[in-house]
Amino acid sequence: xxxxxxxxxxxxxxxxxxxxxxxxxxxxxxxxxxxxxxxxxxxxxxxxxxxxxxxxxxxxxxxxxxxxxxxxxxxxxxxxxxxxxxxxxxxxxxxxxxxxxxxxxxxxxxxxxxxxxxxxxxxxxxxxxxxxxxxxxxxxxxxxxxxxxxxxxxxxxxxxxxxxxxxxxxxxxxxxxxxxxxxxxxxxxxxxxxxxxxxxxxxxxxxxxxxxxxxxxxxxxxxxxxxxxxxxxxxxxxxxxxxxxxxxxxxxxxxxxxxxxxxxxxxxx
Numbered sequence: 001x002x003x004x005x006x007x008x009x010x011x012x013x014x015x016x017x018x019x020x021x022x023x024x025x026x027x028x029x030x031x032x033x034x035x036x037x038x039x040x041x042x043x044x045x046x047x048x049x050x051x052x053x054x055x056x057x058x059x060x061x062x063x064x065x066x067x068x069x070x071x072x073x074x075x076x077x078x079x080x081x082x083x084x085x086x087x088x089x090x091x092x093x094x095x096x097x098x099x100x101x102x103x104x105x106x107x108x109x110x111x112x113x114x115x116x117x118x119x120x121x122x123x124x125x126x127x128x129x130x131x132x133x134x135x136x137x138x139x140x141x142x143x144x145x146x147x148x149x150x151x152x153x154x155x156x157x158x159x160x161x162x163x164x165x166x167x168x169x170x171x172x173x174x175x176x177x178x179x180x181x182x183x184x185x186x187x188x189x190x191x192x193x194x195x196x197x198x199x200x201x202x203x204x205x206x207x208x209x210x211x212x213x214x215x216x217x218x219x220x221x222x223x224x225x226x227x228x229x230x231x232x233x234x235x236x237x238x239x240x241x242x243x244x245x246x247x248x249x250x251x252x253x254x255x256x257x258x259x260x261x262x263x264x265x266x267x268x269x
Contacts (some may be wrong), residue, residue: 084115097177097181098112109201113202114175139183141170190212194220203266
């Protein structure tokens with residue numbers, strides 16, 4: 001018998017279903033041309049018709065919970081928080097201190113910079129031998145009492161958030177922070193009168209450390225001037241400042257302790 005001739009099979013078939021034909025064609029490879037290339041990064045911004053842009057939040061909210069489970073305080077921290085503020089937040093009283101500072105119009109970052117330099121934000125007891133300077137913000141009893149009363153006069157509602165409006169409240173860091181914030185506010189107001197339009201935590205450091213008159217002199221002094229020109233030798237020694245140290249050198253050492261909070265303005269916008 002002769003072999004049958006087999007015709008090549010077509011590359012498609014027709015199937016009839018309900019009187020209709022469906023043709024299946026062979027698939028062909030496709031090429032997508034991207035003239036400018038693929039985007040190098042993904043922009044995390046989403047937009048829909050009629051909707052505004054959405055961007056991932058850069059802040060976080062922290063709640064302080066009491067032993068009974070109730071919320072004691074709620075604080076929102078932004079991406080601009082400094083390391084100093086995070087150090088203060090790590091203390092049980094840190095969030096209350098920040099909230100009270102804000103109520104007085106004082107930047108919490110600047111308040112935190114002060115407690116970092118004074119005590120590392122630790123509630124240290126250094127009073128004794130006639131010296132009353134103590135606490136996380138290292139305030140004397142006289143300055144503490146005066147500034148606390150100013151703060152309460154400015155915002156009476158603060159009295160509800162502090163433990164004691166008397167001198168014994170000096171031992172509570174959150175309460176002492178109210179007085180410290182008011183003192184920084186006084187310092188900023190004083191330096192504005194001296195020609196510094198937007199005083200920072202670094203600008204007000206000498207005021208906080210050495211008093212109003214010397215504070216203004218040092219804040220506006222030339223960096224090459226000697227600290228001994230403004231501060232008595234016994235105060236220099238007690239603060240670890242050498243007689244030959246310049247204003248610029250002193251500011252540099254303070255700024256290193258404060259970190260990025262050194263440039264934080266005292267007054268909240």
